[in-house]
Amino acid sequence: MGLDEQLQKDGFxxxxxxxxxxxxxxxxxxxxxxxxxxxxxxMMAAASPRFxxxxxxxxxxxxxxxxxxxxxxxxxxxxxxxxxxxxxxxQMPDPKWVISMGACASTGxxxxxxxxxxxxDKFLPVDVYISGCPPRPESVIKAIMMIQDKIxxxxxxxxLVNFGKDVSPMPHQGSNSVM
Amino acid sequence: xxxxxxxxxxxxxxxxxxxxxxxxxxxxxxxxxxxxxxDICFELKENPEIALDMCVDITAxxxxxxxxxxxxxxxxLYSMNHNKRLRLKVQISESxxxxxxxxxxxxxxxxxxxxxxxxxxxxxEGHPNLRRFYMPEDYCDPETGEPxxxxxxxxxxxxxxxxxxxxxxxxxxxxxI
Numbered sequence: 610m611g612l613d614e615q616l617q618k619d620g621f622x623x624x625x626x627x628x629x630x631x632x633x634x635x636x637x638x639x640x641x642x643x644x645x646x647x648x649x650x651x652m653m654a655a656a657s658p659r660f661x662x663x664x665x666x667x668x669x670x671x672x673x674x675x676x677x678x679x680x681x682x683x684x685x686x687x688x689x690x691x692x693x694x695x696x697x698x699x700q701m702p703d704p705k706w707v708i709s710m711g712a713c714a715s716t717g718x719x720x721x722x723x724x725x726x727x728x729x730d731k732f733l734p735v736d737v738y739i740s741g742c743p744p745r746p747e748s749v750i751k752a753i754m755m756i757q758d759k760i761x762x763x764x765x766x767x768x769l770v771n772f773g774k775d776v777s778p779m780p781h782q783g784s785n786s787v788m
Numbered sequence: 789x790x791x792x793x794x795x796x797x798x799x800x801x802x803x804x805x806x807x808x809x810x811x812x813x814x815x816x817x818x819x820x821x822x823x824x825x826x827d828i829c830f831e832l833k834e835n836p837e838i839a840l841d842m843c844v845d846i847t848a849x850x851x852x853x854x855x856x857x858x859x860x861x862x863x864x865l866y867s868m869n870h871n872k873r874l875r876l877k878v879q880i881s882e883s884x885x886x887x888x889x890x891x892x893x894x895x896x897x898x899x900x901x902x903x904x905x906x907x908x909x910x911x912x913e914g915h916p917n918l919r920r921f922y923m924p925e926d927y928c929d930p931e932t933g934e935p936x937x938x939x940x941x942x943x944x945x946x947x948x949x950x951x952x953x954x955x956x957x958x959x960x961x962x963x964x965i
Binding site: 688698722726733734 | 922923924938943944945946947948952954955956957958
C-alpha cells in the first residue's frame, strides 16, 4: 500500500521515531562551506544548477556553523588555521559530520611543508574523504550521498539534539592574536 | 647608459664609494653598504629625476656558507613616472642581523620587512612594529626555546615537531576544547 493511499484511507501512518528522524536528517544534510582554498570553487559548482546538489537535499549552504550538519573542509589547512577549523567544528550542533575535500585537506597534498597540516584527521574525526586536486563537483555530491548512507545505516542512532556548546577554543597564537 | 640610470648612478656614487653594480638583461642591481641605505633610499625617492616612489617588494636571500655575509636583503623599487625599475641589495652578516628599516621612506615596506623578519630573522632597526607576520608570535623550538625562522636554509622542510601544536582530537560528540 502506498503512502498516498494510506493517508487518504486512515490519515495516519505508524512508524518508529528513529525512522522519521533519520528520514528527516538524511533529506536535509546542510553543509557548512569551509572554502579555504581552490577546492571551494568546485564546491560552489556542486551547488550550482549545472550539478545541482539540491536534488539530494543539500542545497542550503549555511553560512553559520550553528545551522549546519556537515563541515565541508575544502582546502589547505595550515597549523594556524587548524584552530579556526576546530572552533567552527565545536560550534556545530550534534549530530555532525566532516567531509575532507581534496588532496590538501586529506593528505596535505602538494604542500609538504612546515606550515601545512598533513591531513585534517590529525585533529578532526573525518567521515568521508574526497580525492582529487581539486575534485569534480560530482565527487562532492557523492560524498554528501555517502553521508546520507551513513545516516541511513543501522549503526547510526539519532540522539537527542545537543546544541553546540558556547565555548571558544583557547588560541595558541600569542598575545596579539585576533582570535 | 640611459640618462635615468646615470642619475641613479650619480646619487649612489655621491653617498658611497663602496658599491657593486650588476647588469643583467637590462636589469640593474646595486649592492650598497647598509649604513648608506637610508640616505640613498630617501634620495632615490625624493629626487624628481629618479622618483622611485614605489617599493614593490622586500625579501632576503640566505646564502648559508656560500658567501662571506650570510644574508642579503633585496629591495625592488619602481618609478611610476618613469616606468623604470631598480633593485638594491644590502649584505647582512649573521653575527649582527641588523638592517636599517626603510618603512619611513616607503609605507609599504612596513609589512615587507615584517615578513622578512618573520622568515629570516633579520631585525630592521627603526621599524615601528616589528612582529612576526605569518607564523605564531611565540614560534620557537620547543626544546631550546630559540625562535625559528622557516625560510633559512638550515630549517628542516617539515619544521620542528611540536613547535606548532594542533588542537586536541575531539573524543566524542559535544567535546570542546
